[in-house]
Amino acid sequence: MARVRKTVTIRDVAEDAGVSLQTVSRVVNGGPNVRPQLRDKVQAAIDRLGYVPSLAAQRMSGSRSYIILAINDRERTLADWRERRGTDWVDQMLLGGILTCSKHGYRMMVELVDTHSDHVERELGAALSALQPDGVILTPPHSENRLITALLAERKIPFARIGSNAPGPGIAMTMGDEGAAHLATSRLIELGHRRIAMIAGPAQYSLSGWRVSGWRRALAEAGLPHEGLLEAGDFGYESGTRAARALLTRNPDLTAIIASSDQMALAALEVTRDRGLAVPRDLSLISFDNTPIVRFSQPPLTAVDQPIAETVSRAVEQLIARGEERDDDAVIEVAAGLVERSSTAPAPGTA
Amino acid sequence: MARVRKTVTIRDVAEDAGVSLQTVSRVVNGGPNVRPQLRDKVQAAIDRLGYVPSLAAQRMSGSRSYIILAINDRERTLADWRERRGTDWVDQMLLGGILTCSKHGYRMMVELVDTHSDHVERELGAALSALQPDGVILTPPHSENRLITALLAERKIPFARIGSNAPGPGIAMTMGDEGAAHLATSRLIELGHRRIAMIAGPAQYSLSGWRVSGWRRALAEAGLPHEGLLEAGDFGYESGTRAARALLTRNPDLTAIIASSDQMALAALEVTRDRGLAVPRDLSLISFDNTPIVRFSQPPLTAVDQPIAETVSRAVEQLIARGEERDDDAVIEVAAGLVERSSTAPAPGTA
DNA sequence: ACCGAAATTGTGACCGTTCACAAATGGAAT
DNA sequence: ATTCCATTTGTGAACGGTCACAATTTCGGT
Known part of the structure; x- marks a missing residue:
């Protein structure tokens, strides 16, 4: 020593x-x-x-910076976001990314930017100039922000868009929301359910739309209707309450609900309980995200597991590999899984 | 533009x-x-x-690096830790730190190091050389690691130890565990409880000891005994189950339990339910950490709120201020609060 | 032993910024 | 005006690496 x-x-x-x-x-x-x-x-x-x-010296003399910059939303990250979707998302993202970076001798730096469009370009531009990262990871709701993607493309910095299903500039890392929703819906159909509602996320996130598509496709394949079975929330608890109430009032024959976030699912659980319905005896419930919270509800919720950590991890690896290569765009899917707990059961009146 | x-x-x-x-x-x-x-x-x-x-160029020519390095444990961070204490801790720490750094024109970088002592010195040394941070934040269980603090002291890099109550090299940022435990215990005594048990955390964390001290002090001040009312867990759910069972079996007259982590409190809740006891009617329950999970249990738990984000935030500010100053050691306390929910009530048989 | 190409090593310039110090400018006092 | 000092501006040399290229060595084939 x-x-x-x-x-x-x-x-x-x-x-x-x-x-x-x-x-x-x-x-x-x-x-x-x-x-x-x-x-x-x-x-x-x-x-x-x-x-x-010294990293600084290395970077100075033209080599890489060995830094991956993760762009997060300043407001949503801390306050809004954690209230609505549970804090787990951010956590997994950070740690999945950091762990993978460290494995490859890279480092991940988190940059918080404002949602307000004027500032985004400025802030991000400043961060890029100051840090000169080798790659950038965009997380919702910035994954499909035109200004940002244009800026990155112009500067020729490889970047990945997490949770974006749409092809476009950069690498789109999708968690297969369409497929995941299809999977969850199909499972419910398999259990004998015929009236399956969905509480969607806000339209501003494109994944909301994809999940609705997957749900609709599964219903269509089974010859089931979807009319009147869709309500939208904002991922938060209160919006889930509203949506669940609306759905149950409008459809007394409902036997299953898929919610686009854990918080909204927990809200739906509460609503059904208030109406004297038992989960899963009278109504089955599947949520999205699978944050730690849903393991401790009564009953524990069956949930679509979004492999966030793995997605970010894969994104990091893609960016590192793209270091010298040409920046060909791509859509990479990391498949989501269904974790079955006790909130799903055969439809009432089924064998 | x-x-x-x-x-x-x-x-x-x-x-x-x-x-x-x-x-x-x-x-x-x-x-x-x-x-x-x-x-x-x-x-x-x-x-x-x-x-x-360019940050790199600035750093090259002798100015600061504008980087604060946060040292986290690699293993515990991702797997172990989140299972045991809920993921919230890490999340708050990161975001509290990142937010504050960004406010002051600094950036926070997360470094994951192995617990194994041989590696720690190497890994950390490498990180310090590569990044040359202006300050370092140590998180449990590294906050009191002698090798690490010695290394930092030798290199004359200001550092803060989060969650450490002991004075020593660097700045100790304590969340007043002794006081917080005292507060929680006193509140229970105020509610008429006389037999108040504690499920402590593992001895390897010094905060475990402090919490026990606070509990004991409150009991002593009220002239209440503590014998047979202490069990230790490892912050995890299973250990909480074991501890709660042991406590309830040994003390049939128990009317309150304080658990040193949310997971252990949830486990205790489950155990009391199994024994036919109702919370809070028959038994009051207070947990530590106040992660989002405890808001969704039945009933929602009263919890000691560890102001982690604020603590890290304050630590960052201290480090930045210490930039040029002399590195005088200090102990800074950020007071914890008690968030009362529905798991606490007057002791059975009280007016 | 000799030649030439391939493999190995060394040299100077440069990356973008700040530092210590030198030069120039300004204004007040003489 | 002149002198002098304080304020403002400019200059060259670092900082710790890598790059392109030049110099040297090695070695197989003749």
């Missing part, structure tokens, strides 16, 4: 090993064409001195 | 404004001794070109 007083630079290593700076640089970066013998000698010096290249 | 092709450097601005690099630098950094007229002219050029100084 060498005692480190001042920062150890590549020069110190070069001197210690009796070689040139360039050689040390080659060893550090695993460059080719270094004789094994010399490489070992230099490596020994590096270890002895505890040398670690 | 100037169209940005290549990165705008300080040179471009200097040229555009017809001044020297140094002058631009002065304007950017709010340096003294620049004539207002010139300053405006330069500022105009900066705005027009959309210039933002």
